[in-house]
Amino acid sequence: MSTTAVANVPQVADFVLSPELIQFRDFVRGYAQQHLGGAAAYDAEVKFPRDAVQAAAQLGLLRTTVAKEHGGSAMGNLASCVMLEEINAVCVSTGVTISVHNSLVNSLLGKWCNDAQKRRWFPKLVTGEWLGAYCLSEAFSGSDAAALRCEAKRQGDHYVMNGAKLWITTGSEAQLFVVFARTGPDRIKGISAFVVEKSWPGVGVGKKERKLGLRGSPTTEIVLENVVVPADCLVAQEGQGFTIALDTLDGGRLGIASQSLGIARAAIDLIKAHLAAQLDAKGRPTATQPDQWQLADLAADLDAYRFLVWRAAILRDQGVRCSTEAAMAKSCASRLANRAARAAVSILGPVGASGQNAAERLLRDARITEIYEGATDIQRLVIARGLLAPS
Numbered sequence: 243m244s245t246t247a248v249a250n251v252p253q254v255a256d257f258v259l260s261p262e263l264i265q266f267r268d269f270v271r272g273y274a275q276q277h278l279g280g281a282a283a284y285d286a287e288v289k290f291p292r293d294a295v296q297a298a299a300q301l302g303l304l305r306t307t308v309a310k311e312h313g314g315s316a317m318g319n320l321a322s323c324v325m326l327e328e329i330n331a332v333c334v335s336t337g338v339t340i341s342v343h344n345s346l347v348n349s350l351l352g353k354w355c356n357d358a359q360k361r362r363w364f365p366k367l368v369t370g371e372w373l374g375a376y377c378l379s380e381a382f383s384g385s386d387a388a389a390l391r392c393e394a395k396r397q398g399d400h401y402v403m404n405g406a407k408l409w410i411t412t413g414s415e416a417q418l419f420v421v422f423a424r425t426g427p428d429r430i431k432g433i434s435a436f437v438v439e440k441s442w443p444g445v446g447v448g449k450k451e452r453k454l455g456l457r458g459s460p461t462t463e464i465v466l467e468n469v470v471v472p473a474d475c476l477v478a479q480e481g482q483g484f485t486i487a488l489d490t491l492d493g494g495r496l497g498i499a500s501q502s503l504g505i506a507r508a509a510i511d512l513i514k515a516h517l518a519a520q521l522d523a524k525g526r527p528t529a530t531q532p533d534q535w536q537l538a539d540l541a542a543d544l545d546a547y548r549f550l551v552w553r554a555a556i557l558r559d560q561g562v563r564c565s566t567e568a569a570m571a572k573s574c575a576s577r578l579a580n581r582a583a584r585a586a587v588s589i590l591g592p593v594g595a596s597g598q599n600a601a602e603r604l605l606r607d608a609r610i611t612e613i614y615e616g617a618t619d620i621q622r623l624v625i626a627r628g629l630l631a632p633s
């Protein structure tokens with residue numbers, strides 16, 4: 243390796259978005275301003291943001307991870323992350339609906355389904371006529387996904403599926419479920435992935451969870467009773483389900499990391515506006531030093547963790563495995579969202595805690611980013627495993 247070789251070419255580390263992505267970010271920011279004004283009402287009334295999601299569909303925001311030949315825009319993970327930060331800075335319930343649809347359902351179908359399956363389901367998914375949901379968790383299987391018990395027994399040209407999935411985002415609104423079920427006794431190789439349509443006999447929406455935050459996003463049980471699943475709805479091969487689930491979660495975690503950036507940014511904006519309004523008689527800022535330090539630390543972390551998210555997204559767009567990088571992005575960004583929302587509530591004082599502005603809602607929403615798509619402790623395990631793996 244010669245030092246001249248390095249010196250003779252321009253050195254690039256891309257810390258700025260391309261002009262096209264900046265334009266797209268501004269376009270999504272416009273969508274958020276125009277269509278997500280009901281965020282507080284969705285939370286207060288526990289109401290699904292149907293109109294906002296449909297408006298997003300019409301603008302093409304439900305097809306960013308789908309190939310062009312199947313009606314998508316093939317924008318990929320980096321663009322999706324940029325989009326999700328903008329949406330989640332205003333409305334997390336709309337944000338998680340779009341994140342799950344794009345990163346846990348469309349991405350999975352695009353990567354693992356055959357052409358006939360893609361032609362069957364993408365036309366409805368890319369237009370938002372159908373929303374998708376990702377059904378992995380069960381009552382006794384969350385962090386330990388391989389403990390799942392839902393089973394699919396092969397009978398001739400179909401499988402018979404029985405079980406119950408818990409905590410399913412968009413559960414009551416989705417028309418298409420990706421369901422992970424047991425097709426054999428092996429803990430890992432006995433898991434397979436299926437596409438299940440809501441209209442099929444035996445598919446039911448069970449109890450709806452009452453949640454701390456993300457209240458506009460319906461989280462429900464999905465009950466599967468003797469559901470006849472045609473064999474051509476198996477995704478990839480029997481026994482590949484666990485690999486598919488984990489690979490898909492790498493992308494999903496980027497969506498939740500971006501959601502966390504959006505929450506953190508919204509909380510920092512509240513703090514900035516509050517401190518900037520504290521002026522003495524001569525118009526000079528009077529914010530206390532500790533409050534300024536908090537603001538400074540949060541703002542610096544936001545910029546740093548955004549780069550973690552973009553790095554993992556760029557790797558995934560390049561087809562490089564990014565489990566460690568995605569876990570770093572999610573664990574850092576989601577913890578920042580919690581710190582920023584907590585700081586907003588305490589700096590704004592009673593107004594912050596009262597629900598008179600978004601701080602209290604952000605604090606409730608932020609908590610969930612550290613739980614779903616892998617709790618923070620699980621992200622730390624994934625990172626440590628990645629670092630300790632033989633290279």
Ligand SMILES: Cc1cc2nc3c(=O)[nH]c(=O)nc-3n(C[C@H](O)[C@H](O)[C@H](O)COP(=O)(O)OP(=O)(O)OC[C@H]3O[C@@H](n4cnc5c(N)ncnc54)[C@H](O)[C@@H]3O)c2cc1C
Nearest residue numbers: 376377378379383384385409410411613614615616617619
């Ligand atoms: C709002 C919401 C939406 C969700 N949406 C979906 C969805 O769409 N689809 C879906 O399939 N699931 C969904 N989930 C489920 C979610 O992914 C799980 O809740 C999550 O993976 C944690 O699993 P668990 O609830 O079983 O908690 P547990 O596994 O019981 O974990 C609880 C805590 O124990 C600790 N812990 C557990 N195991 C370990 C370990 N091995 N090492 C160290 N610490 C550990 C962690 O700190 C963790 O926070 C959703 C959950 C919520 C709250």
